[in-house]
Amino acid sequence: MARLGVTRVIGPSAVGSLKPEVCPGDLVVLDQLVDRTSGREATYYDGPSLHHISFADPYCPELATLAVASCEETGVRVHDGGTVVVVQGPRFSTRAESAWFRSNGWDVVNMTQYPESALARELGMCYAGIALVTDYDTGVEGIEGIEPVTMERVFEVLEANVERVRSVLFDLIPKIPSNRACGCSEGLGPLSQDIMTIEIDDSEGETTR
DSSP states (O other), X not given: OGGGXXXXXXXXXXXXXXXXXXXXXXXXXXXXXXXXXXXXXXXXOOSSSOOOOOOSSOSOHHHHHHHHHHHHHTTOOEEEXXXXXXXXXSSOOOHHHHHHXXXXXXXXXXXXXXXXXXXXXXXXXXXXXXXXXXEOXXXXXXXXXXXOOOHHHHHHHHHHXXXXXXXXXXXXXXXXXXXXOSSGGXXXXXXXXXXXXXXXXXXXXXXXX
């Protein structure tokens, strides 16, 4: 995408809730993440060049503000900010893991937000995480009838809410200004130009860059 000139990425995802007040069907516009993955290629700078990006705020604040506004304008219940803990998968959490995530105050759990958000930052692209809550992870303590998540339940909620998410995206995209007021592009490192360069054959059959 960076090679094609993309500067903003909107990443819708499915998440499990870790809090009773964050309900299935809600959207969470993420502002923080915790990486609990392993073995994933998480950088373009795997040697010999090294580059450390600033990742204190992993999501673009400009896109996040616009996303929250679009949720409100389309009547979708939204949580402005939230921390996602990203797990390796493909399994769901154990009860002990989910209890630990909740004890840290994290809001939702997911398997995909990392490393894509970090890779976008390395290329200077804005990244927005818009998370659809599909379930309550391992359930909610003290509330009967809320069972641990299953894939069947996830797909049911996704199907029931896909149009609502689409309406938010259709409202959000026209709001995105042509010029960026955030600092996401500051993540560009010494290899960025090489990474984003694409070879194109011109009409004469010669290769240009």
